[in-house]
Amino acid sequence: xSSTSAKRGMQGGELAPWAIVAVAAVALLVFGxxxxxxxxxxxVSGGGWQPPPFxxxxxxxxxxxxxxxxxxxxxxxAVLTGVGVLFxxxxxxxxxxxxxxxxxxSRPKGLAGKRELASMxxxxxxxxxxxxxxxxxxxxxxxxxxxxxxxGDLDPSGPELRxxxxxxxxxxxxxxxxxxxxxxxxxxxxxQGAVLLTSNKSDVYSVTRAARAEAGRVWTFDPQGIxxxxxxxxxxxxxxxxxxxxxxxLAGHFVASVNDDQSKKDFWISAAQNTLTALFLAxxxxxxxxxxxxxxxxxxxxxxxxxxxxxxxxxAMAEQLQGTVRGAVETRDGxxxxxxxxxxxxxxxxxxxxxxxxxxxxxxxxxxxxxxKDTLYLLSKDGxxxxxxxxxxxxxxxxxxGVVAAERMGGRLDPPMTAVLDEAANxxxxxxxxxxxxxxxxxxxxxxxxxxxxxxxxxxxGEAGMDALWSAATVKLLxxxxxxxxxxxxxxxxxxxxxVRTPSVSKGKEGTSRSYSYRQDQVLPPDRIRALxxxxxxxxATGVRPALIRLRPWYKEPGADIISAAAKAETAAIxxxxxxxxxxxxxxxxxxxxxxxxxxxxxxxKGATG
Numbered sequence: 001x002s003s004t005s006a007k008r009g010m011q012g013g014e015l016a017p018w019a020i021v022a023v024a025a026v027a028l029l030v031f032g033x034x035x036x037x038x039x040x041x042x043x044v045s046g047g048g049w050q051p052p053p054f055x056x057x058x059x060x061x062x063x064x065x066x067x068x069x070x071x072x073x074x075x076x077x078a079v080l081t082g083v084g085v086l087f088x089x090x091x092x093x094x095x096x097x098x099x100x101x102x103x104x105x106s107r108p109k110g111l112a113g114k115r116e117l118a119s120m121x122x123x124x125x126x127x128x129x130x131x132x133x134x135x136x137x138x139x140x141x142x143x144x145x146x147x148x149x150x151x152g153d154l155d156p157s158g159p160e161l162r163x164x165x166x167x168x169x170x171x172x173x174x175x176x177x178x179x180x181x182x183x184x185x186x187x188x189x190x191x192q193g194a195v196l197l198t199s200n201k202s203d204v205y206s207v208t209r210a211a212r213a214e215a216g217r218v219w220t221f222d223p224q225g226i227x228x229x230x231x232x233x234x235x236x237x238x239x240x241x242x243x244x245x246x247x248x249x250l251a252g253h254f255v256a257s258v259n260d261d262q263s264k265k266d267f268w269i270s271a272a273q274n275t276l277t278a279l280f281l282a283x284x285x286x287x288x289x290x291x292x293x294x295x296x297x298x299x300x301x302x303x304x305x306x307x308x309x310x311x312x313x314x315x316a317m318a319e320q321l322q323g324t325v326r327g328a329v330e331t332r333d334g335x336x337x338x339x340x341x342x343x344x345x346x347x348x349x350x351x352x353x354x355x356x357x358x359x360x361x362x363x364x365x366x367x368x369x370x371x372x373k374d375t376l377y378l379l380s381k382d383g384x385x386x387x388x389x390x391x392x393x394x395x396x397x398x399x400x401x402g403v404v405a406a407e408r409m410g411g412r413l414d415p416p417m418t419a420v421l422d423e424a425a426n427x428x429x430x431x432x433x434x435x436x437x438x439x440x441x442x443x444x445x446x447x448x449x450x451x452x453x454x455x456x457x458x459x460x461x462g463e464a465g466m467d468a469l470w471s472a473a474t475v476k477l478l479x480x481x482x483x484x485x486x487x488x489x490x491x492x493x494x495x496x497x498x499x500v501r502t503p504s505v506s507k508g509k510e511g512t513s514r515s516y517s518y519r520q521d522q523v524l525p526p527d528r529i530r531a532l533x534x535x536x537x538x539x540x541a542t543g544v545r546p547a548l549i550r551l552r553p554w555y556k557e558p559g560a561d562i563i564s565a566a567a568k569a570e571t572a573a574i575x576x577x578x579x580x581x582x583x584x585x586x587x588x589x590x591x592x593x594x595x596x597x598x599x600x601x602x603x604x605x606k607g608a609t610g
Contacts, residue, residue, distance in 0.1 A: 033090065036084050038067055041082020042074035075286060108524035110496060112545035114154060120541065122147070122160040128164045132444070133414050135143075145190040149418075149446060151477065152182070152549035155536065155599045161549060163541070165416040167446040168441040170473035173538075174481025178535050179450050180204050182551030183477070184422050188212065188375070189554060189563070193415035195375040196398050198391060198428040200382050202227040202574055204420075208556065209377075210566035210607045216373035219364050221394060223351040223387045226379035228577035235364045237355035237390065240282035241395055244277065244317070249396060251276035254342040256429040256460070262480075264532035271324070278321040282308040290352055297343070298576035300325050300336050345387045355390060366401035370417055382426035392428050395421070399436075399445055406443035413444035423447045425460045434465045437472035449473075454487040476540040479551075480532045488526040491538070495524045 014297040032480050035058070039051040050071065052058045061069055067079040118124045122144065129147040130136050130562050135418040136146065144150070146338065148162030149169075163169065174180045180203055188195055188208045195212060197204060205220070212218055220229040240246035255273045283293045286308035296305050306325070309318035324335060346352050357363070369376060378395055399419055406413045419440075421428050430436070433449070440447045449469070470476070482488055506513050523546075539547045553561060 009206050010226060034085055037083035037086030038071060038079040039082070040086065041080070042071040042229045045074055045078030046084065048552055077316075095342065096564075103231050110545075112539075112547040114159065116163060116545050117154060117541075117547060118295050120151070120163065120544070121159050122162075125162045125164060132165050132412065133416075135414050146192060150186060150190060150552065151475070151539065152537065152551045155548040155550050160552075161539070161547075163446075165444055165446060166412075166441045167474045167541075168437050168446065169475045169477065170469060171448065171450050171477040171479070172450060172452070172454060172482060173450070173477070173479030173537070174483070176464065176534075177480040178537075178551050181553040181555065182535065183448065184420050184450065185554040186552065187418060187523065188418050188556070191215075191418040193413060194370050194372055194402070194417045195373075196378070196395060196417070196419040197376070197422065198378040198380075198395055198420070198424065198570060200226065200380060200427050201420040201423075202379065202571075204422065205377050205379065206570040206574060207563060207567040209570055211410070211563060212375040216375065216508040219369070219374060219376045220379070221354060221364070221377065221391070222379045223348075223390065224379070225350075225379045225578075225581060226381065227377075227574050228581055229379075230577075231354060231366050234353075234361050235355055235394055236357065237290055237393065238280060238284040240400075241280040244281060244526050247284065248273070248277045248278040250280055250393050251342075253392035253396060253429070256392065256431045257345075257386065257389040258342050268334055268338040271335040272342055273325055275321065275335055275339050276342065278309065279305050281314065281317060282306075282321075285309070285312040285314065289357075290346060290355055294343070294346060297340050300332055301388035334580045339533075343389065345389060351390065364394075364526045366398040367405065369398060370405045370413065373415075378428070380427040382423065386427065388429060395419070395428050399440060399447070402445045403439070406445070411443070416444040416446055419445060419447045421447065424449045425451055425456045429460050431461070434461055434472060437469060438474075441474065453482065453484055455484050467540045474542045477549075478529070478532075478538040478540070480534045480536070482530055482532075486530050487525065491529055491540075492524055492526045494540065495522070495529075495538070497522055498602050506573045 032054075035051065037052060039049065043049045052061075052071070056469055057441070067074075067076050114121065119128065125148040126142060129142065133146075134463045136142060144160075144162070148164050149167070151163055153160050157267065171179065171183055180201075184197070184204045185207050186202065188197055189211050194216075197208075199205065209218060209220075219233055220227065220232075221235065222229040237250070241250055254276060255269055259269050279293050279296055282288070282296075282305035283290070286305075288304075288308070292304075298300050306318050306322050309315070309321065324332060326332075346355075356388045376394075376398060378391045380391045382388065399417075402413055402417045419435075424430075424433070437447065454466065454470075457469060460466075461469060478491060482491075488579075524538070532538065535551050535553070537549055537551060539549050541547075555564065
């Protein structure tokens, strides 16, 4: 016999006793299940609790004669049903236990657990809410939505995690990864105070509008017909332009709508912003309209804005504007043409009507909006003809009004204001948003910026600006579909590494010995971050180790059927308004009888003519 055969024989001899034990254990479990299941089935069917002896003789009787001698008075079908139900329950419990074990073992080691996230769990976030919101003092029971903003459930089995009302959030997810259903819609529905939402689609609007109408007044600013909402409001575009700071901020929003990188302003962009600042200031101080401002841009030789600035003692600004007008013709025309491009959206009468005073409609006043529970929807298309400059201006005015109101309240809004900047890089390019981010959080303004990728934000605010926004956000959610290799690699490094124990077995003359060595592995390699499943996100919160969470889409929450029904009704209304708008723009052609005759639509009644 060869040495290999001898080793196999020895191994088989060593395993034989364990095989006997395994067979005996399986037989015992099977017999015990049959004994207990049959007894339960007989008892339920009316045969009473009469278990047979738990012995080998009973097992032999069952195999040889069936269940009748063991459970007299009970039908065999009831006994067999009891056995089947018991074994089915055991199998189901085993499957659930195996799934729980697999989920636990598949969870990456090194991520935060319930203990590390105690400040974001229900008890911790409730205590923090009582510190931040004086209006909660003296109340023993608080609704969860009063304590913080729902982020999701800690993977794999909870609890739910919430951010506090002083946190500001940045979420990066690819399209169709759950930004709207898992973040934007729940955040709007659960908001405790005033709400501001920007978007280039009508999905969030259609789902949340009915619910927000019950909380307060709904203001829909839809100059480009995203939801085809009728114009039932107007906003004074020049309301905050009575100061140089306000005029410059508004000019910056229009410049940002056509400039992809705020860190790369060339001469023409900077000069155009200065010119727009002077014109906005002159229009506001001189009580002129937006149409007057457009006329000044069309004719650089018009001295009206210079005279208006001089009349209100803005001499330096008037001299600067006059210097631009009197400069070289090529330079002046280049500056004015760039300025015209920045405000080109105002040439559309449908857009300019929303920012022109209308005595027949109510005026939206940001300083009143932030004090209640009203909702402002800012909808705009992206790309050519976008009203992004107007949208950014109104969003910025509303959030700055929240800051002023917070200062009057002692430093913080209560209840807090919620601002969801969906598609912020496309329709709400607030140039200094990274600098304002942390300040908004300290004032009780919960800002959530939703982007498709880190690179998308870099195109708008530049690398330095996006880095500042990333650093200022106290809560960051990274969802599915992040394909930027460099960014995902950086995130993997931020998540960190963990120790992996590797066993090694050595055999010698003295026997077998086992030893262990340790190595450092990444908690989440880049490929795993990129392949995060839809509905999950990597949570990066200040002062806490990273964690994996499961988002909670609105359609899986209690009361989703009511919200869904309202959303369907709103969607049907949008469709009807869109059809009506299309019919107005494209009326059906009037056909003459000749063309209809050619198509066979007109026939002769032979009976009448013959």
